[in-house]
Amino acid sequence: MSSPSIDESNAPAQSSAFPRKSGAWHGALAGLIPLILLIVIIIVVFILTAVARQLVAASGFFAQQQAALMVLITGLVLAVGVYIVALVFTFRRVAAWKQGGAVVQVRAALWALGVTALLVVLPVLLGIVLPQQPAP
């Protein structure tokens, strides 16, 4: 009789702290995947834009502009597409965790997604808050 009570009071107390922590990390990482994908794709797109600009430099300004814009716009559209798909997958995973009662993962993932929303809108926020001193 006493051994089960020890099992219930001591063993879970030790084992729950660790899964809670790792569950939070797991959830946060899952929630950050869309943002990570978005950032990686955008960096790659910027690099490819610069490469495209250099590759067609000899063909003149208009060809250069066209190539750079094509790469940039295609890349940004692709980035948005991948971001949306990644968000859908993340929300499905969150729903599955919720069904399984993995509250720590759910909370961490939702927090990460909230942070993602803030970081995604950061360029606009920076545009608003960056100090500008227009010439008179």
Add this chain to the structure above:
Amino acid sequence: MSSGRSPSGTSTIEAVAVTTTEGHRVRRVIVTLLTISAILTFAYSALSIYIATQLVYAPQKPIYATPASLGLIFRYVTFPSREDHLQLRGWFIPGVLSSGRLTSQRTIIMVHGVRTNRADKGAGLLKLSVELARHGFAVLAFDMRGSGESQPAPLSLGYFEQRDVLGAVDFLRSGRLPFPELGRPRVITGWGVSLGAATMLLAAAQEPAIRAIVSDSAFTDIIPILEREVPKGSHLPQLFTPGALFAARVIYGVDFYAVRPVDVVASIAPRPIFFIQGTRDAFIPPSNMGDLATAARAAPNANVQTWLVPGATHAQSFNTAGKEYVDRVVAFYTATPGQDSSGT
């Protein structure tokens, strides 16, 4: 009873109960936040890219007249810019000495302003070129990249254009000159108006062969001007300016934040600089000249002159002051070491 229950199990059951009621609301809030942030940023990026494409493109204006229409001999020249080798078109006008002989010993590189060309009617560039040539100074006036008859290129407001001025120096020092019988210039000087002046300062800071500079209506830093002009031109709020400047960097490689003549002007010393600006310049406020002169004087051996032209608006000092402008500029260039030895 409670001691017999697993702590983790209790919190899980409670939390699940909470999440079933509040979870949907939290999830909806996050989905809304994610949607709004994505739409805002996508729209911001798209508009920034559009503004950037508008900012760096200027239709090339045709040349309306030549020095021949004002009675001077000239020849067309084509030379490459330094580093990126864009083909630049211009003309070379030999100086006319009082004896009537032609000379190229003291040559002035003349650089026009934004969205115009080497004959710039508005600033009287062709007239001034001819006046200087009649005072014995040869003139190399050319169209910067993306202007006049030169190769199309993004308008970078000095960032890339300084290579054009450096290309002009290379051309005078080692290119195939149109009047080989006159020999190579012994003294190369520079004159620029507005963007041309700022570009000349940026180029002269790197090229000691430019022995004296007349800077008419230069800006200290392009960013405050863009922060004023971009919202005006795009009819969009100021918050798009940083995005547009960043987009210009990504698409065209133009770093407008690096276009700051005020940072390099001191390195031109001991070569003389003559700053000119109109008192009624509303485009580039006259305080720019004061700031540039102060920065230039920071060098221990600085040689700086300034002239605020009463009543002159932007890039109109020559048109406003006329003969006085020519006299002052000629006096400044004449004082530059290196006399013309081809005989008067």
